[in-house]
Amino acid sequence: MKQSIRRIQNCLQDIYPTGEIKALTRIILEEVCQYSLTDILLHKNSILSASKHQEIETILQRLKQNEPIQYILGHTKFYGININVAPGVLIPRPETEELVELILKENEKLKGNILDIGTGSGCIALALAKFLPESRVEGWDISVEALNIATQNARQNSIEAFFLQKDILNLNTSEISRQYDLIVSNPPYICEREKKEMDRNVLDYEPHLALFVEDSDPLLFYRKIAEAGKSILKPGKRLYFEINALFGKETQKMVEEYGYTDVHIYKDISGKNRFISAKNDG
Numbered sequence: 380m381k382q383s384i385r386r387i388q389n390c391l392q393d394i395y396p397t398g399e400i401k402a403l404t405r406i407i408l409e410e411v412c413q414y415s416l417t418d419i420l421l422h423k424n425s426i427l428s429a430s431k432h433q434e435i436e437t438i439l440q441r442l443k444q445n446e447p448i449q450y451i452l453g454h455t456k457f458y459g460i461n462i463n464v465a466p467g468v469l470i471p472r473p474e475t476e477e478l479v480e481l482i483l484k485e486n487e488k489l490k491g492n493i494l495d496i497g498t499g500s501g502c503i504a505l506a507l508a509k510f511l512p513e514s515r516v517e518g519w520d521i522s523v524e525a526l527n528i529a530t531q532n533a534r535q536n537s538i539e540a541f542f543l544q545k546d547i548l549n550l551n552t553s554e555i556s557r558q559y560d561l562i563v564s565n566p567p568y569i570c571e572r573e574k575k576e577m578d579r580n581v582l583d584y585e586p587h588l589a590l591f592v593e594d595s596d597p598l599l600f601y602r603k604i605a606e607a608g609k610s611i612l613k614p615g616k617r618l619y620f621e622i623n624a625l626f627g628k629e630t631q632k633m634v635e636e637y638g639y640t641d642v643h644i645y646k647d648i649s650g651k652n653r654f655i656s657a658k659n660d661g
């Protein structure tokens with residue numbers, strides 16, 4: 380095992396920071412050997428089989444091409460739930476776990492209809508369905524690939540959620556039969572002009588449909604959702620968004636113009652304006 384740890388560290392040292400290499404070493408050994416962190420420490424002197432060496436080598440070659448570890452392994456953890464991911468869906472981010480945490484804190488024991496717009500892997504929808512078991516959760520996405528993965532994630536975790544194909548930019552609200560008690564969305568919010576500051580592992584591998592919005596209209600998705608919310612969110616109920624930190628105030632102003640009140644902006648763990656919630660005043 381010691382030899383494998385050294386091999387992983389040597390192979391990745393020019394590409395990843397030291398902290399990330401440590402995390403990757405642990406993830407790789409957990410995946411290949413099915414070892415917990417304690418097992419890794421206990422088995423430091425054990426010798427891995429040739430096939431396990433080969434598995435590690437294959438992972439390392441893909442990591443060297445900047446491929447995200449979550450796509451290489453085909454899964455990740457989100458809010459304690461095992462979530463399958465593939466190149467057609469965004470890899471769930473830690474900030475989005477913070478959004479789930481916030482919703483659960485502010486809506487303890489919610490019993491009602493929850494809608495997650497732009498559900499991707501289904502991570503938000505499934506976490507809410509798991510921790511608010513008396514609610515009915517729906518997830519919408521334009522991407523069939525994402526909806527298939529979200530459905531698979533629901534099945535594998537034995538969590539009930541309903542995934543539907545909808546284009547939020549062309550939604551006819553008169554066709555929506557229900558009104559929701561909470562709407563959440565982490566829509567595409569990165570401007571095209573921000574691309575130049577982004578890492579290759581995101582740009583080359585993650586779906587641009589999930590990430591980007593035109594520079595000329597950065598609030599496009601938020602506006603469409605706020606507009607739809609006026610008819611599909613029950614009066615007095617709340618909307619929650621993950622937002623682009625560059626547009627906190629603008630997003631607040633926009634939702635207020637649609638008649639939402641009691642608007643709060645929340646910071647993420649890095650101190651950036653990252654979430655907004657607002658009440659539909661009816």
Ligand SMILES: C[S@@+](CC[C@H](N)C(=O)[O-])C[C@H]1O[C@@H](n2cnc3c(N)ncnc32)[C@H](O)[C@@H]1O
Nearest residue numbers: 471497498499520521522546547565566567589
């Ligand atoms: C930033 S990702 C969020 C995925 C997931 N909710 C998460 O937090 O990891 C945005 C999602 O919006 C979806 N999307 C993009 N355009 C859309 C549209 N017009 N209507 C509905 N969903 C859309 C993408 O397919 C993607 O899954």
